[in-house]
Amino acid sequence: MATHSSSRYEGFLKEYLATLKSQEESMVQxxxxxxxxxxxxxxxxxxxxxxxxxxxxxxxxxxxxxxxxxxxxxxxxxxxxxxxxxxxxxxxxxxxxxxxxxxxxxxxxxxxxxxxxxxxxxxxxxxxxxxxxxxxxxxPTSAIFSNFFALAALPHDPGDHSTYRRLSERFNYYLSYFLQESLKEFVLSTIRPSKTASACIAASRRSMGLFPIWTEPLAQLTGYSLSEVLPLVDLYFCGNSSLVIANASLSSCDNETPDxxxxxxxxxxxxxxxxxxxxxxxxxxxxxxxxxxxxxxxxxx
The missing domain is CATH 1.10.472.10 (Cyclin-like)
Structure with missing residues (x-):
């Protein structure tokens, strides 16, 4: 029964990803x-x-x-x-x-x-x-794709839920940060959002010290190899002061908004x-x- 449910779930994920990719093809350049x-x-x-x-x-x-x-x-x-x-x-x-x-x-x-x-x-x-x-x-924007790709972004040990929860919270913070940073780079708006999302996933894993930053499950799910994702990570996300800013923001989150x-x-x-x-x-x-x-x-x- 569990195997049957798992098979149906995997089938749904494949169908959903195919829909996103199809919609991506028809996006306005x-x-x-x-x-x-x-x-x-x-x-x-x-x-x-x-x-x-x-x-x-x-x-x-x-x-x-x-x-x-x-x-x-x-x-x-x-x-x-x-x-x-x-x-x-x-x-x-x-x-x-x-x-x-x-x-x-x-x-x-x-x-x-x-x-x-x-x-x-x-x-x-x-x-x-x-x-x-x-x-x-x-x-399907980068934010949509990243939510989907994040399913394969972290190692999951069912026996240690508390550790996984903390890991997931930290990962989600980095992912949100890099997605926000991606909006500022006009060049990233001219490439496929699935590729930008993949780079944000890889940058988040690198920031957390998770190596390799691009795993086989991620490659299979996203359709991108490490050689396709890494240049974006180095150029736009983990170069210059991006990582320093991300870590500083994580250490002292300032949630004040102007009145x-x-x-x-x-x-x-x-x-x-x-x-x-x-x-x-x-x-x-x-x-x-x-x-x-x-x-x-x-x-x-």
Missing amino acids: INGNSPQLRIRKYIVDWLCNACELLKLDQCTVHLALYILDVFMDGHNIECPQQSLVTLGCIWVAAKFEEKETRVPRATDLNKLVMDRFSIGSFVAVEAMILRHLRWNLSV SGVASDIEVSNTDSVDSDRSFGITPKRKQVSYNSDTTKRRKN
């Missing part, structure tokens, strides 16, 4: 054409702060940034409207990822920018975003109405391209 690319790191910080204040899940944060990257890649956004677009992406992502009771209202979003916009502005920008995405929000909202981080305007995309300060630039194997082959890294 981000080409780096956004005029906002030079200030993207500040936008990412602003988005993350807003999501933290709204107490949104990490999967929502990753989906919101993916939506924002895709939207910015295809539109010219005037600086005063950047915060409105960012909040609109958060709103769309929250409606898809969060429980209904945890989805922020437009008034909650507006409070983060000191009530600078009308409610109609949020509804209008939401509609623009959904049209641009063609209503396709079934996107005054996040309005000062991105300049906002007093726009009250939206008559058209152009009057809104957001104009379309180009058609979107599917992120499939053919376009990936044509891209030059």
